[in-house]
Structure formats: C-alpha cells, structure tokens
Amino acid sequence: MSVHPGAWVVWGVGAGLVAMLTTNPFYLLPLVGVSWLVYSACRVPGPSARSFRTFLTFAVVALVLRSGLVLFGTLDAGNLASAVVEGLRLGTLLVVFGTFNSVADPYGVLRLAPRRFYEVGLASALALAFAPRMIAAVTSVRDAQRLRGIHVSRMRMLPALAVPVLENGMEDALVLAESMDARGHGRGRRSRYRPLPWTTASWVVATAAATTLSIFVITALGDNGGLSPSLFPLTWPEAESILVASVCLLAVPALLPKEGSR
Amino acid sequence: MKFRRALVGIAVAAAWLPVGVPPDVACAAGAPRAVLVVDTGADELRFCVALGSHSVSGIELIKLAGEQHRLDYALGHGGGAVCRLAGVGADGGDCFEKYPDFWGYWRGDGAGGWTWSSAGAMSTTVEDGDVEGWSWGRGDSGSTHPQPPATNFDDVCAQPAKRPPQKTPKRAQNTGTRESSESSAEAEVQPSPIPSSEDLPEDGDGKGRATTTRRPKKQERISAAPVEPTAAGSPSPRAAPLSAPAGADGPPRSGLAALGMTIVLAASGVLVAYRRRRQASR
Numbered sequence: 001m002s003v004h005p006g007a008w009v010v011w012g013v014g015a016g017l018v019a020m021l022t023t024n025p026f027y028l029l030p031l032v033g034v035s036w037l038v039y040s041a042c043r044v045p046g047p048s049a050r051s052f053r054t055f056l057t058f059a060v061v062a063l064v065l066r067s068g069l070v071l072f073g074t075l076d077a078g079n080l081a082s083a084v085v086e087g088l089r090l091g092t093l094l095v096v097f098g099t100f101n102s103v104a105d106p107y108g109v110l111r112l113a114p115r116r117f118y119e120v121g122l123a124s125a126l127a128l129a130f131a132p133r134m135i136a137a138v139t140s141v142r143d144a145q146r147l148r149g150i151h152v153s154r155m156r157m158l159p160a161l162a163v164p165v166l167e168n169g170m171e172d173a174l175v176l177a178e179s180m181d182a183r184g185h186g187r188g189r190r191s192r193y194r195p196l197p198w199t200t201a202s203w204v205v206a207t208a209a210a211t212t213l214s215i216f217v218i219t220a221l222g223d224n225g226g227l228s229p230s231l232f233p234l235t236w237p238e239a240e241s242i243l244v245a246s247v248c249l250l251a252v253p254a255l256l257p258k259e260g261s262r
Numbered sequence: 263m264k265f266r267r268a269l270v271g272i273a274v275a276a277a278w279l280p281v282g283v284p285p286d287v288a289c290a291a292g293a294p295r296a297v298l299v300v301d302t303g304a305d306e307l308r309f310c311v312a313l314g315s316h317s318v319s320g321i322e323l324i325k326l327a328g329e330q331h332r333l334d335y336a337l338g339h340g341g342g343a344v345c346r347l348a349g350v351g352a353d354g355g356d357c358f359e360k361y362p363d364f365w366g367y368w369r370g371d372g373a374g375g376w377t378w379s380s381a382g383a384m385s386t387t388v389e390d391g392d393v394e395g396w397s398w399g400r401g402d403s404g405s406t407h408p409q410p411p412a413t414n415f416d417d418v419c420a421q422p423a424k425r426p427p428q429k430t431p432k433r434a435q436n437t438g439t440r441e442s443s444e445s446s447a448e449a450e451v452q453p454s455p456i457p458s459s460e461d462l463p464e465d466g467d468g469k470g471r472a473t474t475t476r477r478p479k480k481q482e483r484i485s486a487a488p489v490e491p492t493a494a495g496s497p498s499p500r501a502a503p504l505s506a507p508a509g510a511d512g513p514p515r516s517g518l519a520a521l522g523m524t525i526v527l528a529a530s531g532v533l534v535a536y537r538r539r540r541q542a543s544r
Contacts, residue, residue: 026520033527040535076356078339228381235402239516244523251527254534 003042003253005108007202007209011038012100014209015250018216019092022227023085026239027247028092034251035092035099041254042103054135055098059091066090078234103253108196137168201256208252215246294390297370297418298327301397301410302350309333310419313390320367320383323394342384350398366407368395374412378404391415 019031043049066087070080113121141164145151150160219240220227229237293312300307309327318326321341327333336346338357344365345357352359367383368376370393379386388394393415401407513521 026517029524030520030527033524033531037527037531037534040531040538073340076339078343078358226380228385236513236517238514239520241516241519244516244520248523248527254530 002197002199002201003103003205003256004196004198004202005104006112006198007206008100008104009109009112010206011209011250011253012096012104014213015096015100016093017213018247018250019089019096021216021220023089024226024229024237024239025085025088026237027227027243028085028088030244030247031092031250032095034247035095037251037254039099039102041258044103044105049102050139051135052098052102055094055101059094059098062094063087063091081234111196133172134165134169137165137172141165141168201253204256205253208249212246212249215243219243295419296323296388296390297393297413297415298323298333299368299393299395299410299413299418300333300347301395301408302348303398303408304350305348306411307333307348308413308418313388317387317389320379320386320388320394323388324383324396342382344383344396347396347398362400362402363398364400366397366399366401368397368404368410369393370395370413370415374414376404376409376412378407 015031015035019028022028039052043052064087067080067083070083073079110121138161141161145160150157226238226240229235294316295310295312298309298311309331311323311327311330314326321337324333324335324344324347328335333347334349335344336351336353337343338345343357345352347365351365358364367379369379369386371377376395393413395410395413397408397410399408
C-alpha cells in the first residue's frame with residue numbers, strides 16, 4: 001500500500017519537531033534508528049533515495065563540527081557534553097530530513113500545494129529536488145569520465161567535472177520548463193492526471209506521527225520529562241519509557257505491508 | 263517613564279549602599295517580583311527581587327539579586343552554571359571543582375515546597391510571584407540533594423508594611439559581602455574546625471535564627487573540604503564531574519533500554535535493506 005505524500009509530510013514534520021524538542025540522547029538515538037529503518041523499508045528508488053547518504057554524511061559532519069567548536073571555548077565535561085548533544089540533535093534533524101526526502105516523492109508533495117500557493121510550492125519543490133539532481137549528475141558525469149580514463153581526484157581536474165554538471169543542470173532545467181509549459185503549468189490549471197489516493201496506510205502513518213508529536217509537545221509544555229536534561233552538573237539523563245515508545249511509534253511506516261513489486 | 267524608574271532605582275541604590283538598609287522600595291507592590299532563596303548549608307538567605315521585565319531566567323534572577331541585594335555570586339560555563347553564591351562554592355572557572363558538593367537548583371511549587379529543576383537556570387523563566395531556590399550540597403537528584411528551607415512568596419515579598427522580610431535581606435547583605443572574605447579566612451583555618459566554628463557567631467552577627475541549628479552542617483562542609491581534593495585530586499579535577507556520576511551509577515536502566523531499542527531499530531533497518539537488495543537482484 002502506498003502512503004500519500006501528505007502523510008509523509010505529517011511524518012516528517014512530526015519526527016523533525018520531536019528532534020527539535022529534545023536534547024536527550026536517549027530519545028534522539030532511537031529517532032535516528034527509526035529514520036534509518038523507515039528509509040531502508042520505504043525508500044523510493046531513484047536519485048532522491050541516494051540523497052539519504054548525503055544527508056547522513058552532513059549529519060556526521062554537523063555532529064563533528066559542533067563538537068569540535070568546543071575547542072575554542074573552555075574545555076570541560078559539561079561544555080563538551082552540551083556540544084555533542086546539540087550536534088546530535090542537528091544530525092538527527094538532518095537524518096530525518098534525508099529520510100523524508102527519500103521516502104516521499106518531492107513532486108507528489110508539490111501536488112498537494114493549494115492552488116493559490118502553487119507557484120511557491122513549485123519553487124520549493126524544485127529547490128528540494130536540486131540537491132538530489134546535483135548528486136545524480138555528479139555521479140553520472142564521474143562514471144562517464146572514469147570510463148574514459150579520467151580520474152577527478154585533484155583540484156586541477158575539477159573543471160572537468162563541474163562543466164558537464166552545470167551543462168546537465170541547464171539542460172534539465174530547460175527540459176523541465178518545456179514539459180511543464182506543455183502541460184499547462186503556471187496558468188493556474190492543475191493536472192488531474194493520476195490522483196493520489198489517501199489510503200489506510202496513509203491514515204496509519206499520519207496518526208502515528210501526530211500521536212508521537214502530541215505526546216512530546218504535551219511533555220514539553222508540562223513538567224519537561226527529561227527532554228532537556230541537566231548538563232551542569234553532568235548526570236545521566238533519565239528516559240521516560242512512554243517517550244521512547246512514542247519515538248518507536250514513528251517506525252510504523254516500515255511495518256506496513258509492501259506493494260507487490262516496486 | 264522607564265528613565266524615571268531607572269533614576270529612582272539608582273537613587274535607592276545610592277541611599278542604600280552606605281547604610282545597608284534593604285530596598286523595600288524595590289519590592290513595592292505592583293512591579294513583578296520573585297523570591298530567591300540561597301541555602302549555603304550554614305545560612306539561609308532570602309531575597310525579594312524586583313524583576314526588571316515581565317520574566318527573566320533563573321540566572322538573571324541571581325544577577326538581579328546581586329544588583330539589588332549585593333548577593334555575592336560567580337557564574338561559569340559561559341554564564342550558564344552557578345559557581346558561587348554568598349561566598350560558598352567554587353572560586354575558579356570550574357563550577358564543579360568541589361563536586362559532589364554543588365549548587366542545586368530548586369523551583370518553588372507554589373505551596374512553600376520545592377521541586378528539583380530538570381532544566382538549567384539559563385532556560386527557565388521566572389515570573390512575578392515565583393520562588394527559586396539554590397542549595398549547596400551533594401546529591402544529583404531531587405531525592406538526594408538537600409532542599410532549601412520551605413519558603414512562601416508572601417513570607418519574603420510581603421507588603422512593605424510587614425517587618426519580617428526585612429531581616430532576611432539584611433543578614434544577606436552582611437554575609438553576602440563578608441562571606442567572600444570569610445571564605446579566604448576559612449581556607450587558612452580549615453585544618454582545625456573548632457576555631458572556624460568559633461568564628462561563626464560574630465560573622466553571622468548573632469541574629470541568625472537558623473544559624474545555631476544548622477551549624478553542624480557547615481562544619482561538615484569545612485571538615486570535608488580538605489579531604490576531598492586528596493581523594494579526587496590526583497586525576498584531572500576537570501574530569502571529576504563527568505566520571506564521578508558515570509562511575510557511580512552509570513546510565514539509568516531506562517536509558518539502556520532506549521539504547522537497546524536504537525540497536526534493535528538499526529539492526530532491523532540493516533536487515534530490511536539487505537532483504538530489499540536481495541529481492542532486487544533476483
């Protein structure tokens with residue numbers, strides 16, 4: 001059963017906000033695990049799925065950079081822990097975004113935009129698609145050049161990579177613009193071709209994400225349930241089992257029955 | 263308007279500085295106020311602090327008490343942690359050099375009682391009528407750390423007509439400024455606890471209602487102080503706050519469960535990915 005892009009939006013927003021609400025590693029780490037599971041179970045084959053790896057790299061870089069910044073201040077356990085935890089939160093957010101990017105088709109998301117905001121939605125969808133397209137272009141150009149015996153490994157060889165990639169990008173943009181024009185985009189008309197059904201699976205995914213998010217929001221508004229544990233003094237944070245369980249609830253999309261062949 | 267208030271504030275502060283009379287004006291009804299309780303183990307200091315704005319953070323409340331009542335304080339870790347209050351605590355940049363003794367952060371529950379704050383004092387909001395407490399002692403959680411004395415907002419920030427609250431800030435003002443010099447004297451006296459306890463009455467100017475009952479606690483602290491550095495001193499003292507709680511009790515069981523859950527999720531992710539790849543290649 002396919003999940004409606006709208007349900008994926010709810011999932012992505014839910015998981016992202018949960019990551020932003022807490023600095024407790026005992027909630028963030030399961031969230032990373034959940035994202036990875038959902039990615040591996042639900043990814044749509046194509047360039048956007050490949051972008052997950054890039055986001056994962058960014059996440060690791062963010063974590064390392066944020067932790068490395070401590071070296072410019074006073075170095076002690078509390079400061080280090082706070083930097084690591086902040087980096088972990090940022091990294092988790094990136095992983096969640098990478099997962100969302102690779103499970104939801106960006107053009108499907110675009111089609112959800114209300115008519116009035118269609119152009120805004122179009123622009124943001126194109127922007128979203130930019131990174132995966134770029135990565136795909138770089139990979140294909142590199143492959144092509146490797147076949148010809150050119151190894152782009154040094155700075156001097158960079159133009160050999162950059163020029164075809166840019167050229168590809170221009171061509172892609174032109175093709176996209178032409179095809180959109182041909183389909184009447186930008187004239188306020190919307191395509192009714194292949195409407196996306198809001199399936200039971202979509203309900204399940206959206207409900208699970210909304211439940212998780214509301215549990216976290218209620219906790220954050222209430223007595224704080226260890227969402228931002230004390231770092232001065234540095235102690236082991238507590239993990240509320242209900243919050244850990246609600247993070248695991250976000251893994252529901254991975255448990256849904258798959259379509260026969262994809 | 264603001265200007266005039268600032269002028270009044272400066273005038274009040276100027277009038278108060280030489281005489282040592284607490285500014286009850288700062289606690290005038292109407293303006294937002296909060297109570298700050300500082301329990302050093304030997305002394306209990308209670309301040310009625312006028313909040314400059316609608317709400318401030320727990321750290322800002324301490325700074326305001328420093329401005330309005332000359333509470334001696336030192337902050338560390340980028341201004342997010344409390345190193346020293348009323349002369350008690352760490353003097354250097356490391357707020358936890360006296361760990362396991364540290365300044366615990368409590369928040370009034372509105373009924374005179376206290377709840378252990380799970381958030382840092384940088385990220386809490388103090389509003390009109392709130393009660394905030396800091397107590398010196400050991401224990402990493404609300405169940406083990408000593409609680410400050412029960413305090414109601416009205417006990418400290420009573421209407422100006424009432425007399426009692428005046429006493430507390432006055433004591434505070436004396437000890438707050440003198441304690442810092444006393445703490446250095448204390449360091450010299452430390453090896454023999456008897457003279458230091460003899461010091462107390464004259465420094466606590468005799469008026470302290472709780473001083474006598476609580477004095478043993480202070481003695482504990484003084485006698486413990488020279489022992490501690492030798493026990494924890496040989497490795498890097500910086501690492502003490504990290505390793506001490508970790509070595510003492512390790513991550514809680516719930517945290518381990520969360521980590522276990524992470525591993526299970528990641529492993530099933532790997533399994534699913536593997537299966538998909540095999541299916542695709544078939």
